[in-house]
Amino acid sequence: MPAVLVHGVPDTAQLWDGVRSRLTRTDVVTPALPGFAAPVPSGFPATKEAYVDWLVEQIEGIGEPVDLVGHDWGSILVQRVVSIRPDLIRTWTAGAGTVDRDYVWHELAQMWQTPEVGEQVMDAMSGDAFVDALADQLGREQASEVAGNVDATMKDCILRLYRSAAGGFDGWHDAVDAIARPGLVLWGADDPYVTSALGERLAQRTHARLVMFPDSGHWWPVTKPPEVATALEALWSSTPS
Secondary structure (H helix, E strand, O other), X not given: OOEEEEOOOOOOHHHHHHHHOOOOOOOEEOXXXXXXXXXXXXXXXXXHHHHHHHHHHHHHXXXXXXXXXXXXXXXXXXXXXXXXXXXXXXXXEEEOOOOOOOOOOOHHHHHHOOOOHHHHHHHHOXXXXXXXXXXXXXXXXXXXXXXXXXXXXXXXXXXXXXXXXXXXOHHHHHHHHOOOOOEEEEEEOOOOOOOHHHHHHHXXXXXXXXEEEOOOOOOHHHHOHHHHHXXXXXXXXXXXX
């Protein structure tokens, strides 16, 4: 019964290195989303629906229910997958991204979703200025690593993904409210992109346990890996196989 840890935007599977190294279990899978330091399948449209279908296919290939974990867009995909395919999931964990009809996209996301503006923003996402923009949340070393992985393919996939979700998540919201699998919501209290109130709301809606990191922002897998590993293992150990 593996654990599957899903990264978000603009990250790669390396996001989970710190958490993974602190887990006692070894059956951990960290898939790379298409276009995020990973090949893009021919004809893959990079929409939110396409990434959900891709993740479902990855889990189906494992052949047994998994402990599914997601951060940022990975969190959004996790919520959608557990809401439509609970047969594939033993437990779920999500944070720093929410399927909520009342969520208003942050300013950068809205720029990505705007034709021409998004392309201009992507052109500027390079060099020291990009590292500086990430460093406040990630620290400079990790920010440099993240920025180094952002290539033209990733930028194109990010634009297509965000534009596919420009209308929000009204069509996915009610199914998330009906999630019955054991869940955990992890959130940084100082997240500038998706506020802690939305994390609290997600936990209430899904009857999941909430762990709020009081001195962390958006990237809690990087800033709080020991605490994340402890919270995950508490969920997994308390859930019957």
